Amino acid sequence: MKSEVIGLRDVWVYHDGLPVLEDVTISIRSHDFLGIIGPNGGGKTTLLKVMLGLITPERGEVKVLGGDPEGNRRHIGYVPQHSPFDHDFPISVMDVVLTGRAGQRLFGRYSDQDRKLAHDTLKMVDMLPFAKRQIGKLSGGERQRVFIARALVTEPEVLLLDEPTAGIDAHIQTEFYEILKKLKEKMAIVMVSHDLTAISIYVDKIACLNRRLFYHNSKELTSDDLEAAYQCPVEFIAHGLPHRVLKEH
């Protein structure tokens, strides 16, 4: 039996009095690879932040690895949609990746094992030659790869990816999805994406979020779901979505 790594039950979140998530219930189990699609402002980023304990829901229950998110979020690797960092910050690519290990031991220096892990992870995303480069002196796609490495170096049990391939070229994207395929053996992955083709190829389950979550614990969504979520006729959104995803009605 695959164990639950993240569970949300009847979760409601409001921003300034308006509901952003309505009655969301979802259970993510180890080795799940879940894709989340949905329109802009649908609450995808908010949902990931609820899982990370960065946003506390007004109502409902959030469990990470059986405990509360604040206590267990160290086991989650997170690639944010926007990292609000300062391009002029004096930090190297290597040191950015190492910050993924900063919570392992408070006080003191990084261990040799931390450094080896950071080194190997940078190699995996093809960024090792840039290790000493200041973080601001990278292209957007290169930087995104560094942030992916920073999430992986935490040796997570769940990976939360918020549009991780936005701005990454096709070649690296394919490599990235191949990496995810391998990582799936070791961890659960939740990926928010607008790339419906990639979603339909790589993920095992799909959910669609627009305040409410449309999810059947499978790779299938009905066109009613999609129409309800995107609030437009399904042809507009589903032409990128192959038939193995879209259930016939």
Next chain:
Amino acid sequence: MVEMVWMIEILQYGFMVNALTAALLSAIACGIVGAYVVVKRIVFISGGIAHASFGGIGLGYFLGIEPVICVIPFSIASALSIGEVSRRRGLSEDAAIGIIWAMGMAIGIMFISLTPGYAPDLFSYLFGNILTVPHSDLLIMLLLDVVIVILVYLFYKEFLAMSFDEEFATVVGVPAHRLYLLLLCLVALTAVVLIRVVGIILVIALLTIPATVSRRFTDVLWKMMVLSTIFSAMFSIIGIYLSYLFDLPSGSTIILVSGVVFLLSLLMPSRHILKY
């Protein structure tokens, strides 16, 4: 040669030895903490903390306690309240800083006016007078330096992670918000160290100028701290020399020297600056 003669000549005055010691002690605090202030972009917050600490000076006069001692708890309290209040949702951080900045100064003025008699040295707290630093203040400065160096040494990697990306640091288990408050407390302690050198009103200059100049030479935070300590010591010593020579107010001379070096550093095109 001339400088050597000058050095030997003025070192015979005890107050000059004190002034140079104060310059070095304050350079350590503002080199290290100033680097964080600049890279984390908390210059305005730091200005607020420094100015609000004037309330502590006033309280010291009122209670008849040495103002420099009274200012430590007061500036830490204002650092913590700025740190907490500015994070409230629906409250602009800028406005919160401005309010606490002004409240602290108003409290200081109120206490001073309630204190019978006149307030000796008041001017030197506001504008600094490094040539009159008493021995006891040097001891306090040394102690605060030790606290700052130990904390930054212990939490270097956590401070770096928090300064770079607070949200991500929180997720990986670094107590980022508490570290942020601790950083503001270090700013408060640095303000106390700098009060005697340049005065409350000019503290912000020594927190920002040496660090900004050294940022142009390196992309590594700890090297930036070392460089800005050296720059700050240089600015203070040159400033002390000039103010002694031409009988100028020491605090503003130090700041003007720093400002001139800052302008000169801007003239160097940054791609010609060797970064290592």
